[in-house]
Amino acid sequence: MAARLIGLTGGIGSGKTTIANFFKEQGIPLYIADDEAKTILYTPDAVKEVREAFGKNVFTNEMPDRSKLASVVFSDPEKLKTLNAIIHPKVKEHFQKWMEQHNNEKFVIREAAILFESGSYIDCDKIILVTAPLDLRIRRVMERDKTTREKVLERINAQWDDKKKEELSDFIITNIELENAKAHALEILKILNKMEK
Template structure:
């Protein structure tokens, strides 16, 4: 069983994923795997350079700040990068999941699960939510960035309200202990399905 885990930037998806991992659940974090593939796949590198120029890679490594400046302010450019990277990440996930098919369920953590239609491959969906000001605080602390830059990234994601309507479970991630309790309850419920 594939359980999608999503939430807006700064909602704490990765923290929640770690809680599931502590319960013995295998976790696939799409953003991490995408970054790995962008640095190791010659096909992806070639296509990104063709689309965005030689500055896309610096000393053989992805120039994230260069790409971020292009992508997060121009929705068409974001679609272009997604069309190059997402199909490869999708195939990578299929291979990863095939090796874990005997597990009760796995979690696929994807920031843009709904936006890129990945939710259609999931049997259940968990959305992580947190108050907007808390999200801003977390991201500024984590990324040393500005509210304006964060807002630009948020504008490329669906609202929590829209995600919630398509989700099976909602985790309110304000208090870590309460979040852990929610994770344990969901884990217990999902484990019964198989």
């Protein structure tokens, strides 16, 4: 019997990765799709496809440059779709192999920034959404990435808004005070542990 799949998502700056890692600390197997996507970007197949799709302007030292790519794709929805079409099938394949290795678990968590946008939420048994007020999210990302408010808003606008995500989520963690968010995460964990495998 396959492990149940719990999707965990949230907009940029919501603190979803912090919450995901908190679940991992509780012993839950965690797959961070965005980390895998970053790794896959530098594999020979992906490098070739990115060069064909975007040209050498998004490269530095013969490898894709993530900041150059970001400035291209987050200002053009069609280019973002193109990049996702290169990376996501490869992440999906990698994730399927990872799932096979965790079949004996009761459930696993897959953290993905664009769980809804990519359509992969359909595969999840339950979905946890991490949210935070917009101004707080913007401030967090500006501090973390040393970037401008405009650049952060560009990335936020490339994702679904929280209202749309909330309608499709089973659990919502509001991450303003981290300790409160962690306490809520533990409550959710109790509910998940009662699920039938």
